[in-house]
Amino acid sequence: MATIKDVAKDAGVSTATVSRVVNNSPKASQKSVDAVKLSMRKLGYRPNANARALVNKNTHTIGVLVGDISDPFFGSMIKSIDTVARENNKQVLIGNGYHNANDERAAIELLINSRCDSLIIHSKALTDDELLSFAQEVPGMIIMNRVIPEIANRCIALDNFTGTYLATDFLIRNGHKEIAWISSNHHIEDSEQRKRGYLKAFSEHQLTPNPEYFEFEQPNVQGGEQAMNNLLSKDVNITAVVAYNDYMAAGALSTLDDNNIKVPEKISIIGFDDGLIAQFVHPKLTTVRYPIELMAEQATKLSLSLAQGNNPIKTQLNLFKATLIKRLSVKNIC
Numbered sequence: 001m002a003t004i005k006d007v008a009k010d011a012g013v014s015t016a017t018v019s020r021v022v023n024n025s026p027k028a029s030q031k032s033v034d035a036v037k038l039s040m041r042k043l044g045y046r047p048n049a050n051a052r053a054l055v056n057k058n059t060h061t062i063g064v065l066v067g068d069i070s071d072p073f074f075g076s077m078i079k080s081i082d083t084v085a086r087e088n089n090k091q092v093l094i095g096n097g098y099h100n101a102n103d104e105r106a107a108i109e110l111l112i113n114s115r116c117d118s119l120i121i122h123s124k125a126l127t128d129d130e131l132l133s134f135a136q137e138v139p140g141m142i143i144m145n146r147v148i149p150e151i152a153n154r155c156i157a158l159d160n161f162t163g164t165y166l167a168t169d170f171l172i173r174n175g176h177k178e179i180a181w182i183s184s185n186h187h188i189e190d191s192e193q194r195k196r197g198y199l200k201a202f203s204e205h206q207l208t209p210n211p212e213y214f215e216f217e218q219p220n221v222q223g224g225e226q227a228m229n230n231l232l233s234k235d236v237n238i239t240a241v242v243a244y245n246d247y248m249a250a251g252a253l254s255t256l257d258d259n260n261i262k263v264p265e266k267i268s269i270i271g272f273d274d275g276l277i278a279q280f281v282h283p284k285l286t287t288v289r290y291p292i293e294l295m296a297e298q299a300t301k302l303s304l305s306l307a308q309g310n311n312p313i314k315t316q317l318n319l320f321k322a323t324l325i326k327r328l329s330v331k332n333i334c
Contacts (some may be wrong), residue, residue: 002043011039022047022303023050052178062118063111063302065095067102072275073245073292074122077144080296081120086281088304090118099186101125108134118303120296124188140307142299145318153312156320157297160190163288163322164197167242167270170324172205175334176240181209182227182252183244184219191216191244193270198242212236221246224251232259239267239333246271246278246287253281253329264331275324283328295320 004022008015013032016220020028021036028036035191062085066074082092093109093114104123110114111119112134119141123131126146135141135151139155143155171179181198184191202209215230224247231238232255243249249271263269263283271278271287296319306312 001043004045007036007039007045008151010043011035025271025317045324049306059196060089061091061093061114061116062120063093063095063108063114064304065097065107065111065119065121065123067099067124068096069094073273073290076275077122077292077296080293081300084297084300084304087319089302097123097125099188105130111277112138117302117307120299120303122146124159124186124190139309140303142303142306144295144299153318154302154306156295156302156318158290158320159297159322160193161197161200163272163290164194164242164318165201166197166322167272167286167288168198168201169204170271170326171240171242171268171330172201172207174268174330174332177207177211178213178236178238179240179242180215180236180238181212182215182217182231182232184248185216185223186214186219194244210236213238217248219248221254224248224253225255227250228252228255241267241269243269243271246273246275246285249285249287249329250277250281251264252273253285264329268330270330278325286327286330287325289323289325291320 004015004018008018011018013035017028017032018036021033062081062237064075064078064081068074071076078092078094085092093111093116095111096106097107104126108121115182117138117140119138121131121141122144123146131143131148132150135154141154145157147155147157168179181195183195199209212234213236215227217227224243227248228251241252243252249269256267263268269285271285272290274287274289277289302312
């Protein structure tokens with residue numbers, strides 16, 4: 001592997017000149033720049049990223065922690081982050097946390113050790129105190145989908161509570177009282193917030209939810225299928241379902257179709273996220289829109305600004321509102 005000394009010898013310049021060219025110093029002459037770049041290409045020399053970072057105090061990278069990059073929700077988040085990153089001549093490094101404290105911690109430490117001065121962190125397993133410690137170390141760190149009071153102005157989150165409240169209230173106003181809640185079995189605040197929204201709608205309409213209508217499974221298509229199978233096995237008299245996300249809703253739709261139960265004629269369903277799948281299942285899914293693309297875009301811009309030494313507005317709380325998207329999976333039975 002070629003070294004900086006090899007490049008200097010081949011180009012007929014000093015190692016200091018090579019260093020200036022590598023770090024885009026204005027002190028290097030155009031003749032030296034051309035000679036050094038030619039030698040670098042010829043010898044296959046790649047500058048050490050960490051060494052360059054020590055000189056420039058910037059690796060031009062944005063570190064991102066997600067739950068699982070294979071989840072389309074996080075794919076949408078990464079796409080928006082990458083768009084803003086490219087506009088600012090940055091590259092994106094990604095770590096998976098899998099909602100596990102050890103995995104999240106290891107991924108964040110790796111991103112910090114890679115000298116990412118901008119971090120966008122979607123963490124569900126680490127404590128507030130541990131995330132605060134990381135945030136103090138990296139001024140350009142933003143928390144996604146979670147609010148930590150001490151650094152609320154560095155948090156981008158969704159009002160999950162209002163999202164499921166709107167969904168459940170919509171069903172009740174359409175005549176439904178026997179409404180199931182199929183949710184993620186991950187012990188994270190999103191699940192609790194969404195369940196509270198479901199319960200609040202019942203309370204406001206002076207209705208009592210039936211605990212037999214609650215199912216908790218993996219937050220994916222298979223989990224939705226299993227949750228609906230469980231409900232059908234219990235022979236419960238439901239007329240509607242609120243699902244934790246669109247993928248659980250799609251799984252529930254599949255199980256109902258396998259059992260010749262028509263949606264929305266017999267059972268109405270509402271999802272959450274408004275991902276692409278919501279428009280391609282049959283019937284098209286009424287859902288709650290989670291503006292993850294917009295949230296990720298704002299998070300990236302804020303992270304880059306903080307990394308440059310700008311201070312966020314101290315009173316700012318970046319809490320996005322959920323909205324109901326009405327399609328074809330709900331029937332009025334009034």
